[in-house]
Amino acid sequence: MPTDEAYGVLLVSFSRHSHQRNFVPLYKQHPRTQIVAVADDDDTIDADLRRLNRVWAQQLGVPYVTSVDAALRREDVSIVSIGHDIERRSELAQAAAAAGKHLWIDKFLGATLGECDLVVDAVAAAGITAIVPSYGYGTLLRQARPILASGRLGQLLGCHVDLHFAKGLPRPIHDHSIPFLGADTGEWKYPELKRELLTTGSYSVGLLQTCLGRTARIHGTGGAFFFPEHAQHGADDFACLTLVDEDGHLGTLSAGRVGLGSHPAGGPCRAWLVGSDATVIIDAKRPATQAYLRSDLLDLTRPPAANDPMGWATGPPALHPPAEDDSAGLSTALGEFVTALDGGPALQYTVSHARDNMEILLAGYRAMATEQELHLPLSRQASGS
Structure with missing residues (x-):
């Protein structure tokens, strides 16, 4: 049901191959989303990405969590915004869905069609809401x-x-x-x-x-x-x-x-x-x-x-x-996403559409x-x- 409470957003990685930096202003401007932390698996990423993640966390005034699994256990996280390399997105999306978190995924669900299938299945099994905003709202x-x-x-x-x-x-x-x-x-x-x-x-x-x-x-x-x-x-x-x-x-x-x-x-x-x-x-x-x-x-x-x-x-x-x-449609997508989380109409572009996009x-x-x-x-x- 609709409330005035803000959804806490966890930013997972600021890979230079992602658009996470473009999502930050959207979350800051929307009255119903609040960035609560930045996270990544520090032992699996290079020094440049570790530094960049920390810079963003410092700029946003939120903690940087060095384990994604630990960040997913935070009770103040409702939405996970995935901006990692394409090769990591499927496993991260599956973990977030299993933790009961809603998903905002940057462009690609995974690096292969099989990885994309796993995300679609995980979202369905968890009953969470997931959007891929880049393709359906421009x-x-x-x-x-x-x-x-x-x-x-x-x-x-x-x-x-x-x-x-x-x-x-x-x-x-x-x-x-x-x-x-x-x-x-x-x-x-x-x-x-x-x-x-x-x-x-x-x-x-x-x-x-x-x-x-x-x-x-x-x-x-x-x-x-x-x-x-x-x-x-x-x-x-x-x-x-x-x-x-x-x-x-x-x-x-x-x-x-x-x-x-x-x-x-x-x-x-x-x-x-x-x-x-x-x-x-x-x-x-x-x-x-x-x-x-x-x-x-x-x-x-x-x-x-x-x-x-x-x-x-x-x-x-x-x-x-x-x-x-809003030429890219990201603000429109976020508005539709929040409305769906509040129990409103279904999303126009879902993980199933994104999986089919990758197949093409x-x-x-x-x-x-x-x-x-x-x-x-x-x-x-x-x-x-």
């Missing part, structure tokens, strides 16, 4: 949902999404001979790069999940086009996927990190919804003026921070502010590596479980 989705519900498009035939991050300094790639790096092993963490279909394409998949039925077939292509860091591993900095759902509807996306100065608003974020009666274009960066000089954008952040050349911890440079205050991404990577069309559902063995 500007594109908030604009697409009422359009789809209105029926003005007629029958939806398909949709396309472009979502690119204007970050990083592109440089010539002199060696294209390294084979494409697959994703079946569940290894995602690299000190100098992120797999960009995983990192940026996951947002687009979230929109396609809302527009289409369950994905039945996937074709993918991608590779390193802008950054030598990616090329030396055969990893993707840009990728495209084509999805076909069970009813034959088509979904396509392009996703990647495309370099500083390539877009006046930090990178395109737009969708085309194609219906039998009408077609609509949704642009999360509009209204805005598109006339600009690339040098103006480069001057905004030249040079990039030495410890963050790819812009993981900072937003892309832009000549104008976002078209709306893994199928896309396998399609790129094998240069073959993939059929879903994936076998757990084939997906690195």
Whole structure:
């Protein structure tokens, strides 16, 4: 039942591969959430992360607990906000669910489809509420949902999404001979790069999940086009996927990190919804003026921070502010999450949706590596479980 009591939030890790730092202002601003502690397993993390965790705890004026299990036993913890490396998230989410804590999970449930399945099962068994806020609440989705519900498009035939991050300094790639790096092993963490279909394409998949039925077939292509860091591993900095759902509807996306100065608003974020009666274009960066000089954008952040050349911890440079205050939808997601905890309507994007999102991404990577069309559902063995 709704109360005025605040939900205590435990922040589990400030991994540089996560968005935990972006969640902090949300918890501080919402009247029903209160950060009560930061926690991590100190004996399993490197010195830099131990230091960063302590810095955040000190800044927030809360204790730093050096054992996640000990932190989960705190009675003042109601919500666990997981911002650890992708390889740790599944076990942490399962432990938190078993402790009866509600979950706010940053993007990915786990590194493999099997790990994601375990989180879905743990949440169901514990009867707790869990949200993955990154994919179901952004500007594109908030604009697409009422359009789809209105029926003005007629029958939806398909949709396309472009979502690119204007970050990083592109440089010539002199060696294209390294084979494409697959994703079946569940290894995602690299000190100098992120797999960009995983990192940026996951947002687009979230929109396609809302527009289409369950994905039945996937074709993918991608590779390193802008950054030598990616090329030396055969990893993707840009990728495209084509999805076909069970009813034959088509979904396509392009996703990647495309370099500083390539877009006046930090990178395109737009969708085309194609219906039998009408077609609509949704642009999360509009209204805005598109006339600009690339040098103006480069001057905004030249040079990039030495410890963050790819812009993981900072937003892309832009000549104008976002078209709306909550473009990523995180504030909207937190409001819906708290309402659900109070006994309100069910969440629009749950761990089951996030598990399916990861299955689509893994199928896309396998399609790129094998240069073959993939059929879903994936076998757990084939997906690195």
